[in-house]
Amino acid sequence: MTILVVAEYENGAVAPATLNTVAAAAKIGGDVHVLVAGQNVGGVAESAAKIAGVAKVLIADNAAYAHALPENVAPLIVELAKGYSHVLAPATTNGKNILPRVAALLDVDQISEIISVESADTFKRPIYAGNAIATVQSSAAIKVITVRTTGFDAVAAEGGSAAIEAVGAAHNAGISAFVGEELAKSDRPELTAAKIVVSGGRGMGNGDNFKHLYSLADKLGAAVGASRAAVDAGFVPNDMQVGQTGKIVAPQLYIAVGISGAIQHLAGMKDSKVIVAINKDEEAPIFQVADYGLVADLFEAVPELEKLV
Amino acid sequence: MKVLVAVKRVVDFNVKVRVKADQSGVELASVKMALNPFCEIAVEEAVRLKEQGIATEVVVVTVGSNAAQEQLRTALALGADRAILVEATDDLSSLTIAKALKAVVDKEQPRLVILGKQAIDSDNNQTGQMLAALSGYAQGTFASKVEVVGDKLNVTREIDGGLQSLELSLPAIVTTDLRLNEPRYASLPNIMKAKKKPLETLTPSALGVATTSTIKTLKVEAPAVRSAGIKVKTVAELIEKLKNEAKVI
Numbered sequence: 001m002t003i004l005v006v007a008e009y010e011n012g013a014v015a016p017a018t019l020n021t022v023a024a025a026a027k028i029g030g031d032v033h034v035l036v037a038g039q040n041v042g043g044v045a046e047s048a049a050k051i052a053g054v055a056k057v058l059i060a061d062n063a064a065y066a067h068a069l070p071e072n073v074a075p076l077i078v079e080l081a082k083g084y085s086h087v088l089a090p091a092t093t094n095g096k097n098i099l100p101r102v103a104a105l106l107d108v109d110q111i112s113e114i115i116s117v118e119s120a121d122t123f124k125r126p127i128y129a130g131n132a133i134a135t136v137q138s139s140a141a142i143k144v145i146t147v148r149t150t151g152f153d154a155v156a157a158e159g160g161s162a163a164i165e166a167v168g169a170a171h172n173a174g175i176s177a178f179v180g181e182e183l184a185k186s187d188r189p190e191l192t193a194a195k196i197v198v199s200g201g202r203g204m205g206n207g208d209n210f211k212h213l214y215s216l217a218d219k220l221g222a223a224v225g226a227s228r229a230a231v232d233a234g235f236v237p238n239d240m241q242v243g244q245t246g247k248i249v250a251p252q253l254y255i256a257v258g259i260s261g262a263i264q265h266l267a268g269m270k271d272s273k274v275i276v277a278i279n280k281d282e283e284a285p286i287f288q289v290a291d292y293g294l295v296a297d298l299f300e301a302v303p304e305l306e307k308l309v
Numbered sequence: 310m311k312v313l314v315a316v317k318r319v320v321d322f323n324v325k326v327r328v329k330a331d332q333s334g335v336e337l338a339s340v341k342m343a344l345n346p347f348c349e350i351a352v353e354e355a356v357r358l359k360e361q362g363i364a365t366e367v368v369v370v371t372v373g374s375n376a377a378q379e380q381l382r383t384a385l386a387l388g389a390d391r392a393i394l395v396e397a398t399d400d401l402s403s404l405t406i407a408k409a410l411k412a413v414v415d416k417e418q419p420r421l422v423i424l425g426k427q428a429i430d431s432d433n434n435q436t437g438q439m440l441a442a443l444s445g446y447a448q449g450t451f452a453s454k455v456e457v458v459g460d461k462l463n464v465t466r467e468i469d470g471g472l473q474s475l476e477l478s479l480p481a482i483v484t485t486d487l488r489l490n491e492p493r494y495a496s497l498p499n500i501m502k503a504k505k506k507p508l509e510t511l512t513p514s515a516l517g518v519a520t521t522s523t524i525k526t527l528k529v530e531a532p533a534v535r536s537a538g539i540k541v542k543t544v545a546e547l548i549e550k551l552k553n554e555a556k557v558i
Contacts, residue, residue: 100438109524140523175447175478183471253557291538304544
């Protein structure tokens with residue numbers, strides 16, 4: 001068995017999500033190859049070659065693969081997939097965008113967002129916003145799978161020394177083009193990789209009040225998240241959203257401030273190691289999953305918390 | 310241009326689902342069903358394109374049991390012109406559904422197909438991308454803004470870290486994210502009118518689509534429950550617990 005992992009990268013190096021996906025591949029067993037597709041991705045391929053447990057890095061460096069347009073990248077993966085038993089990608093927006101297109105072109109069903117590997121053909125995945133866990137088996141010749149990164153501990157980013165091999169012709173479908181992007185700037189750790197996450201909900205009242213969470217987060221070295229209610233109310237940008245329709249996080253410590261704890265939010269954070277809820281409504285459902293609950297006015301509790309940590 | 314919208318009947322998002330005792334699935338008998346929230350956004354976008362004079366006809370399609378007619382009528386009440394039900398069992402895989410939708414696309418020849426980004430039951434997030442692959446069309450997934458300019462489609466997508474803008478050639482496939490629009494409510498007169506709108510029923514076999522699948526669900530379990538926590542009285546006590554008991558700060 002040989003497994004192909006489609007790398008996710010940012011700022012010229014592999015992203016942490018790739019390390020979790022390689023960990024899932026290692027659980028399946030067999031040689032792990034990593035595909036780096038993009039433009040000017042030599043540095044990314046070099047960082048991928050250092051990942052512990054990676055046997056080979058395939059690099060497809062071509063203008064057609066810039067910005068990970070699925071119309072161009074999917075045919076490349078399909079071309080390469082023929083030699084593999086499994087094709088894995090992290091369940092990031094890129095992975096979710098590209099991999100189902102690959103699966104359909106290979107005429108196989110895809111298994112989305114696995115959280116555990118039972119055997120080479122059997123996997124567990126959450127359904128109904130995490131309210132049920134399904135065990136699914138695939139009989140496909142090539143198993144196409146996206147990996148929920150919080151379900152697997154990252155492998156070491158250093159220690160490997162894989163060979164780098166250039167692969168793949170340019171597939172340019174010519175039906176889509178990148179126009180631009182607008183990225184939210186942040187000096188804090190990335191939400192899905194942070195050890196501590198501080199999240200605010202509708203209870204924050206407005207976007208300006210999030211400054212209390214930012215200063216607490218800076219003191220803790222934490223990332224700042226938000227509930228869908230806070231995003232929909234326009235308090236913060238949507239890439240901060242934690243939940244079924246936003247990001248899935250599983251930090252060591254999750255501090256939910258002014259968040260009621262709707263099903264859709266819990267689906268994004270209930271695998272956190274320790275959950276703290278600060279809410280003035282003692283009936284809020286968040287207290288049913290919180291290890292430590294504090295019934296208090298957040299505008300008093302958060303500054304006090306910041307002072308004392 | 311003609312716009313095709315795919316919708317799905319799912320458990321209402323407010324329902325807290327329970328796993329069946331025999332682990333064969335979740336309890337769906339006598340549970341409130343509804344239009345998948347992302348599909349509602351897809352219907353709304355198509356209807357808005359029609360109101361702007363861009364779409365000439367909005368056709369809504371679903372693949373599922375006969376009961377899904379109810380959700381098609383809801384979509385018709387929201388402003389779709391006619392409906393297609395591809396009658397099949399409710400547990401088809403995303404790939405099978407994408408194949409059935411591809412057959413409908415071949416028959417109807419829409420310029421734009423809009424789907425939700427994911428159904429809140431299977432949480433797969435696959436069908437739109439698979440339909441795009443099978444049709445050979447470009448895809449604009451997780452769309453928060455859609456604009457038709459001549460024979461191109463400008464799509465703003467929600468990606469990790471922010472927003473991305475793409476230009477796609479039509480015909481194209483779009484999947485909706487939450488912030489694309491705010492769906493309207495169906496008015497009573499429109500609900501009455503929707504009953505008279507045409508609803509065509511097809512079958513996968515008539516469309517030449519096999520319903521076999523390479524995946525099988527072995528069991529469905531309830532997730533591990535978190536052990537009950539405690540309530541602390543003061544911030545100082547909270548910090549003490551986090552430092553000495555949980556050892557996370």
